[in-house]
Amino acid sequence: MVYVTRVEHFNAAHKLFNPDWSREQNDAVFGKCANDNWHGHNYELYVTIKGNPNPETGFVYDAKKLSDLIKEQVTEKLDHRNLNIDVDFMNGKLCSTENLAIGIWNQLQQHLPQDVYLHCIKLYETPRIFVEYYGE
Template sequence: MVYLTRQEHFNAAHKLFNPKWSKEQNEAVFGVCANENWHGHNYDLFVTIKGEPNPDTGFLFDVKKLSILVKQYVIDKLDHKNLNMDVDFMKDKMCSTENLAIAIWQQLAPHLPGDVKLHCIKLYETARIYVEYFGD
């Protein structure tokens, strides 16, 4: 089994706010991340796929094609967007990094060929905070 990782980058704004809670409770739980005027992050995304190399090419999957898929189904939809308002696959979800990593997985997995599997989505919100998601 071979693992191949592609790194991408995007910028996006969001706020953490549970509409079922009062403003005070949101601020108590989410702190400055509940800011009514939003806040942003410079996200680093690592997409890891797994499988066996093709005997004719030696590739697990063409990295140019992987880059195109990640850009088409993820980066183009997230970059310089408001996650709470502009991103269809985040609609009605808490825009935490955890939920975003799961949503990115759901966006990419159906578009990989059958012999290649998504192994991990690693999403850095900051240099010191990241989430890893390995599927259901």
Template sequence: MIYLTRKEHFNAAHKLYNPAWSREENEAVFGLCANENWHGHNYELYVTVKGTISPETGFVYDAKKLSQLIKTYVVSKVDHRNLNLDVEFMQGRICTTENFAMAIWDQLAPHIDGGASLHCIKLMETERIYVEYYGK
């Protein structure tokens, strides 16, 4: 088994809040991240696929194709957007980094083909906070 990782970058705004809670409850749990005026991040996204090396190409997966899939199904939908308002695949979810990483997995997994499979989504919200998701 060999692993290939592609890194992409995008910017997006969001706020953390549970619509079933009062403003005070949201602020108590989410602090400044519940700010009514939103806040933004410079996200780093690492997408790792796994598989065996093709004897015909020497690739586990074509890195250019992986980049294009990430741009088509994720970056083009989230870059310079408000995750809470503008991103269809985030609707109905609290916009935590954890939920966002799982939603990105759902966007990409069906499109990884050619004998490879999605192994990990690593999403860095800041230099000090990131999540890794390995699927269900």
């Protein structure tokens, strides 16, 4: 089994706010991230796939196709967008980095060939905070 990782970048705004809570509770839990005027991040996205190299190409999956897939299914939908308002696969979800990583997984998994598997989504919100999701 070989693991291949593609790194992409996007910028997006969001706010963390639970509509079932009072303003005070949102402020207590989410702090500045509950700001009514939103806030943004420069996200770094690591998409790791796994599989066995094709004997004819030596590739697990063509890197250009992987890049195109990530751009089409993820970064074009997220880049310079408001995650709470503009992103269909985040509708009805709290826009935490954890939920965003799960959403990205779901966007990509369905488009990979049968012999290529999504292994991990690693999403950096800042250089010091990131989440990893393995589809579990």
